[in-house]
Amino acid sequence: MTSSQPKYEYVDSAKLPTRWGDFRIHGFVELNGQEHVALSYGEWTEDDIVPIRIHSECLTGDALFSTRCDCGFQLEKALQNIVEHGSGVLLYLRQEGRGIGLLNKIRAYHLQDSGMDTVEANEHLGFDADLRSYDICKLMLDTLNVRRVELMTNNPRKTDALTRLGVDVVARKPIDHGITKDNKGYLKTKTEKLGHAFDPHLLK
Ligand SMILES: Nc1nc2c(ncn2[C@@H]2O[C@H](COP(=O)(O)OP(=O)(O)OP(=O)(O)O)[C@@H](O)[C@H]2O)c(=O)[nH]1
Numbered sequence: 001m002t003s004s005q006p007k008y009e010y011v012d013s014a015k016l017p018t019r020w021g022d023f024r025i026h027g028f029v030e031l032n033g034q035e036h037v038a039l040s041y042g043e044w045t046e047d048d049i050v051p052i053r054i055h056s057e058c059l060t061g062d063a064l065f066s067t068r069c070d071c072g073f074q075l076e077k078a079l080q081n082i083v084e085h086g087s088g089v090l091l092y093l094r095q096e097g098r099g100i101g102l103l104n105k106i107r108a109y110h111l112q113d114s115g116m117d118t119v120e121a122n123e124h125l126g127f128d129a130d131l132r133s134y135d136i137c138k139l140m141l142d143t144l145n146v147r148r149v150e151l152m153t154n155n156p157r158k159t160d161a162l163t164r165l166g167v168d169v170v171a172r173k174p175i176d177h178g179i180t181k182d183n184k185g186y187l188k189t190k191t192e193k194l195g196h197a198f199d200p201h202l203l204k
């Protein structure tokens with residue numbers, strides 16, 4: 001393989017009506033076969049600031065209604081925010097379990113059931129705390145003609161990654177939805193060990 005070969009490519013787009021409004025879905029694939037999607041809503045020009053969310057796959061939270069994390073709540077809120085604003089993009093990255101995969105996340109949950117926190121559990125299994133890469137976001141945003149964004153996140157790594165990729169992150173919008181008795185400890189650990197920007201009053 002030569003270094004000039006693209007690592008990812010755009011595949012196709014289609015309509016995607018949702019509970020909140022009519023989105024379009026855009027498919028992308030990495031050379032290793034990993035598939036990702038972006039949802040877009042409304043219209044913009046390349047000078048506009050577009051609200052976006054980079055969402056990491058969480059089967060348990062996004063599809064199975066888990067309250068162990070905040071993912072499902074954030075996903076819904078992001079789509080609602082986009083429709084309310086009238087335009088925006090959700091990048092749905094298939095990086096389950098912060099990149100360790102679904103079954104390893106279940107192993108990590110089991111360790112957390114016995115008292116470890118989310119970072120300790122990853123490390124016990126031989127993984128770094130966070131293995132995610134955001135490089136494909138650049139191709140996704142370029143394909144959708146998005147240059148300037150308001151990023152919905154509490155995770156400063158996402159802001160830094162987009163900025164390094166040449167995306168103009170004009171603002172960050174906190175997304176503090178879905179704090180439950182089951183995930184407060186997890187969110188506190190994210191704040192203390194992973195640098196997430198949660199309002200400490202919300203986690204009391
Ligand atoms: N390894 C591991 N992954 C987890 C755990 N709980 C949630 N995840 C994964 O973490 C990812 C979501 O990351 P979060 O740290 O919740 O949030 P974030 O995406 O970094 O930040 P926000 O943009 O603020 O939501 C998803 O891929 C989840 O599957 C856990 O205990 N262990």
Ligand SMILES: [Zn+2]
Pocket residue numbers: 058060061062069070071072
């Ligand atoms: Zn989750």
